[in-house]
Amino acid sequence: MNLTLKIWRQKDAKAKGGFETYKVENISPDTSFLEMLDILNNNLIHEGKDPVVFDHDCREGICGMCSLHINGHAHGPDEDITTCQLHMRKFKDGDTITIEPWRSNAFPVIKDLAVDRGAFDKILQAGGFISINTGGVQDANAIPIPKKDADESMDAAACNGCGACVATCKNGSAMLFVAARVSSLAKLPQGRVEGARRAKSMVAKMDELGFGNCTNTGACEAECPKGISIAHIARLNREFLSAKLKD
Amino acid sequence: MSNLFTSSIGKKLIMSITGLFLVLFLLFHMCMNLVAIFSQEAYNMICAFLGANWYALAATVVLAAGAVIHIIYAFILTILNRRARGKQRYAVEATPKGVEWASQNMFVLGLIIVVGLVLHLWNFWYNMQFVELAYSHAEIEALGLEPTNGAALIAGLFSNPVYCIVYLVWLAALWFHLTHGFWSAFQTIGWDNQIWRPRVMCISNIVATIIFLGFAAVVVYFYAISLCPGGVCY
Known part of the structure; x- marks a missing residue:
């Protein structure tokens, strides 16, 4: 496959960025999207040019480190996968692919396609944990948990914190991320105890960091590589409102 | 309740409660309007009941407060959301x-909807409740106004096809707004949860459609009878 890439280049957080166009040739359809970028970077290095900076780590769809807004979609045109799981067979020979960094005020560009998602860490530090040591792995069924609750908790826990929800949301809202964290702990007995405090402190931090307000478009759910449902946002709303009303 | 209404979810709560209150009002207003199709006399009795008296005025103030708060918070949230999105926008955006x-x-x-509302208040509220508040009975009679003859106002306005189209476009915008706003x-x-979401979305579409059809029926009916004065169609 021969492709034209329009890639956002930005020297640092303060510099004014812009698109640059590159050609890549003889790309196998079985190449992953990030491998294709590796090939481009290899070419750029051989030409004595600055390689394109982009985030990646496990390349197995687990860690949530990869990002990229590809042809208008967070993590590219395929559904329920991260960018590292995207393969070039999803594109056609001769295509022009536009690659941009996540766009949100709370995720400033570090360089080129890499953005600072430290705001998510700050939200987690505000309450996305259980404050006491809950011990080692329990024997199965030592604490009875209804299957439905366990399933919902596990579904929410699939969130890898990649930030596609914020990148996709027209309001730059982090509600799906916060909801997934609150929901995954609220549905389990160990996490339930601190449910009210967690919801209040995480939402307060989210607001403080300048994320937008959720308008329930469902765009985050559609683009989430883990398919996290916005039903978790309704649970976060319930947790938060009932906690506030009890204050 | 500390800081509830300054939080992002608190602001959204204000939008949702005022929005649901306005939906309830729309359902009431629609039922009232539909009376005009069946009996113009009965409709005028409702207009007389909802004139410049203390209970109608109190309800008007509460309703206006609901609408104004909904609109003000829409502006506040939109400004905050645009700021959160940042100045640098995507070059390519696809709707998921x-x-x-x-x-x-x-x-x-x-x-x-707000632009349509201003026109609607000018067309009806100004000629009904407002003139009763602003003028004495003698002055109203001298001006030749009939604030309790709402049926004549409806019939007069919707005999004009331009007004009919403007009102139907306004109602279509309301339909779209409600299909999302209600759920x-x-x-x-x-x-809301995984099971109830599709159900609430379905109820939302039904409520929006009932409201659209209820209001649009009055527009279409009065335009139709304007073509048939005295029951004779030309």
Whole structure:
């Protein structure tokens, strides 16, 4: 496959960025999207040019480190996968692919396609944990948990914190991320105890960091590589409102 | 309750509660309007009942407060959301699968509804409750106004096809706004889960459609009878 890439280049957080166009040739359809970028970077290095900076780590769809807004979609045109799981067979020979960094005020560009998602860490530090040591792995069924609750908790826990929800949301809202964290702990007995405090402190931090307000478009759910449902946002709303009303 | 209404979810709660209150009012207003189709005399009795008296005025003030708060918070939230999105926008944007057009255009739809509302208040409220408040009975009679003859006002306005089209476009914007707004209000309150979401969305579409058809029926009916004065169609 021969492709034209329009890639956002930005020297640092303060510099004014812009698109640059590159050609890549003889790309196998079985190449992953990030491998294709590796090939481009290899070419750029051989030409004595600055390689394109982009985030990646496990390349197995687990860690949530990869990002990229590809042809208008967070993590590219395929559904329920991260960018590292995207393969070039999803594109056609001769295509022009536009690659941009996540766009949100709370995720400033570090360089080129890499953005600072430290705001998510700050939200987690505000309450996305259980404050006491809950011990080692329990024997199965030592604490009875209804299957439905366990399933919902596990579904929410699939969130890898990649930030596609914020990148996709027209309001730059982090509600799906916060909801997934609150929901995954609220549905389990160990996490339930601190449910009210967690919801209040995480939402307060989210607001403080300048994320937008959720308008329930469902765009985050559609683009989430883990398919996290916005039903978790309704649970976060319930947790938060009932906690506030009890204050 | 500390800081509830300054939080992002608190602001959304205000939007959802005022929005649901306005939906209740629309249902009441629609039922009242439909009376005009069956009996213009009965409709005028309702108009007389809802004139410049203390209970109608108190309800008007509460209703206006609900609408104004909803509009003010729409502006506040939109400004905050645009700021959160940042100045640098995507060069290529694609609407994700399953995202409704209305949900991404609520503010624009709301602006169309507000413009229509101003026209509507000028057409009806100004000629009904306002003149009763502003003028004495003798002055109203001298001006030749009939604030309790709402049926004549409706018949007069909707005999004009331009007004009919403007009102139908306004109602269409309201339909789009409600298809998202109604279920979204329940999502914000927290009454939603994987099972109930499609059900609430379906109820939302039904409520929006009932409201659209109820109001549009009056527009279409009065335009139709304007073509048939005295029951004879030309």
